[in-house]
Amino acid sequence: MSHVKSIEEQVLATSKQWIETFNKGDAKGCSEGYIVDAVMDARPVGQFVGRESILAFWQQFIQSTGAADLIYKDINIEVLDENNAVLSANWQMNVGRGYISKELWQRQENDQWLLVEDDFTVVEQF
Secondary structure: OOHHHHHHHHHHHHHHHHHHHHHOOOHHHHHOOEEEEEEEEEEOOEEEEOHHHHHHHHHHHHHHHOOOOOEEEEEEEEEEEOOEEEEEEEEEEOOEEEEEEEEEEEEOOOOOEEEEEEEEEEEEEO
16 A cells, blocks of 8 residues: 555544544534644634634534534545645535635644644535
């Protein structure tokens, strides 16, 4: 198996775990998928800097909307190097749909993959 394929599979597996956590309504678990000083652009809502700010966003969003049933479609993973990869995709859930321009996943020293940047857009709310 190629090195690139292995990284793609690791990032995809980590992304799927994050989606499962989201679908359980676990905002804290979602926020733990980001590095401490991550940047999340949730368009058109705003930019959230740092894990605490991102946690507050996900808690409010999940609680106020009942968001669940998140799925990613048309997933593309671009491996930048052995420790960085960018995921882009279309997404859909029970309360809306949109697209992810950039999820920058970075391998940490403990081999865990975490989000450094998250840039997504809400196209339609249901």
